[in-house]
Amino acid sequence: MRVAxxxxxxxxxxxxxxxxxxxxxxxxxxxxxxxxxxxxAALSADDIETAVQKEDYFSFTLTPEIAQIVxxxxxxxxxxxxxxxxxxxxxxIGVGDLLTINIWEADERGIFSTSYGKKTTxxxxxxxxGRIFVPYAGRIRAAGQSVESVREAVETALVGKAVQPQVQxxxxxxxxxxxxxxxxxxxxxxxxxxxxxxxxxxxVAHAGGSRGKTFETVVTLKRGNRKATTNLQDLIDVxxxxxxxxxxxxxxxxxxxxxxxxxxxxxxTAIQQFPTESVxxxxxxxSVGGLNDNTADASAVYLFRFEDPEVIVKLKPEARDKIxxxxxxxxxxxxxxxxxxxFVARYFQMRDKDMIYVANHPAAELGKFLRIIQPLLTSTxxxxxxxxxxxx
Numbered sequence: 001m002r003v004a005x006x007x008x009x010x011x012x013x014x015x016x017x018x019x020x021x022x023x024x025x026x027x028x029x030x031x032x033x034x035x036x037x038x039x040x041a042a043l044s045a046d047d048i049e050t051a052v053q054k055e056d057y058f059s060f061t062l063t064p065e066i067a068q069i070v071x072x073x074x075x076x077x078x079x080x081x082x083x084x085x086x087x088x089x090x091x092x093i094g095v096g097d098l099l100t101i102n103i104w105e106a107d108e109r110g111i112f113s114t115s116y117g118k119k120t121t122x123x124x125x126x127x128x129x130g131r132i133f134v135p136y137a138g139r140i141r142a143a144g145q146s147v148e149s150v151r152e153a154v155e156t157a158l159v160g161k162a163v164q165p166q167v168q169x170x171x172x173x174x175x176x177x178x179x180x181x182x183x184x185x186x187x188x189x190x191x192x193x194x195x196x197x198x199x200x201x202x203x204v205a206h207a208g209g210s211r212g213k214t215f216e217t218v219v220t221l222k223r224g225n226r227k228a229t230t231n232l233q234d235l236i237d238v239x240x241x242x243x244x245x246x247x248x249x250x251x252x253x254x255x256x257x258x259x260x261x262x263x264x265x266x267x268x269t270a271i272q273q274f275p276t277e278s279v280x281x282x283x284x285x286x287s288v289g290g291l292n293d294n295t296a297d298a299s300a301v302y303l304f305r306f307e308d309p310e311v312i313v314k315l316k317p318e319a320r321d322k323i324x325x326x327x328x329x330x331x332x333x334x335x336x337x338x339x340x341x342x343f344v345a346r347y348f349q350m351r352d353k354d355m356i357y358v359a360n361h362p363a364a365e366l367g368k369f370l371r372i373i374q375p376l377l378t379s380t381x382x383x384x385x386x387x388x389x390x391x392x
Contacts, residue, residue: 070315081226091147093142098175099170101124102120103121111162154169177193179198181204189207201242221251223248260356262285308327
């Protein structure tokens with residue numbers, strides 16, 4: 001009887017130890033279970049509200065209303081940055097420009113008249129001092145002047161020397177009023193800006209267009225100390241972004257295929273390129289095999305991206321004073337257990353460098369936990385058996 005009681009006491013002691021170890025590990029929970037990212041609970045409403053107060057990021061449940069607001073947003077920051085306000089500035093003549101000067105006189109006996117007619121054509125290049133030379137008119141200031149002002153200056157200088165002179169000036173070699181386009185373009189080079197005005201798309205067309213697809217082509221415009229980037233497709237879709245160029249503009253075209261990444265409880269973690277101009281959230285999930293049936297929490301699908309501040313103000317007007325003039329990190333949460341969410345995913349458009357994360361289901365985390373402690377349970381069981389054998 002004493003031996004049996006001793007065995008039971010020893011067994012109970014060992015089992016009590018097992019229980020304490022089990023409880024300790026259970027309390028440790030997610031901290032000891034390996035995972036590919038935060039759990040759904042880690043992105044709880046309380047945590048999100050705290051993060052918003054700290055201005056770390058903003059988070060929104062992806063409802064049909066939210067999706068429509070985001071989808072209707074048209075980026076015009078490129079236009080706001082480079083658009084010319086008010087009246088279009090006149091082009092100015094500059095050093096190196098070639099001017100063709102036509103002079104007519106009212107009498108065939110005038111100094112510019114010939115046996116062929118009453119007109120003479122003179123070509124003159126604006127020299128380093130900014131002046132041109134016109135016979136009998138002398139040196140005329142041209143650099144920094146409009147074509148009309150130079151025409152009037154030449155005509156005035158000829159009064160009293162020519163017979164009722166009439167003057168026409170044409171800029172035939174425009175070296176000053178030009179822009180440079182380089183990169184992934186058909187014919188990179190320096191192109192003149194017409195008097196009527198040349199837009200960014202005009203210049204891209206003159207240069208032979210992009211070597212890649214429009215939705216994969218990034219356009220960078222540098223004007224003085226300012227620089228901004230947009231997508232070539234946005235110049236086509238949003239006419240306001242197709243800004244007029246000014247002299248000295250430099251344009252770089254770069255072909256950069258767009259992509260998104262998928263993490264967490266999806267069938268295939270991957271970086272996926274956009275196969276077409278537009279890819280919806282549903283198509284993006286399908287391209288990585290969808291949610292993992294064994295581990296995914298369908299109520300915790302997240303989309304991470306940077307949004308323009310204008311979008312945040314539309315979604316959360318009271319946040320206007322919390323954000324600056326730069327892109328803001330945003331998390332959109334989608335609950336695919338709700339049938340309406342599938343329709344939202346069907347039309348919500350992905351953007352370049354978006355990140356999708358699907359959290360693991362708590363049951364999957366428990367399964368991982370049990371697999372971790374299984375060796376411990378097995379070794380403890382053998383320890384109990386050995387202890388009992390030794391007391392026999």
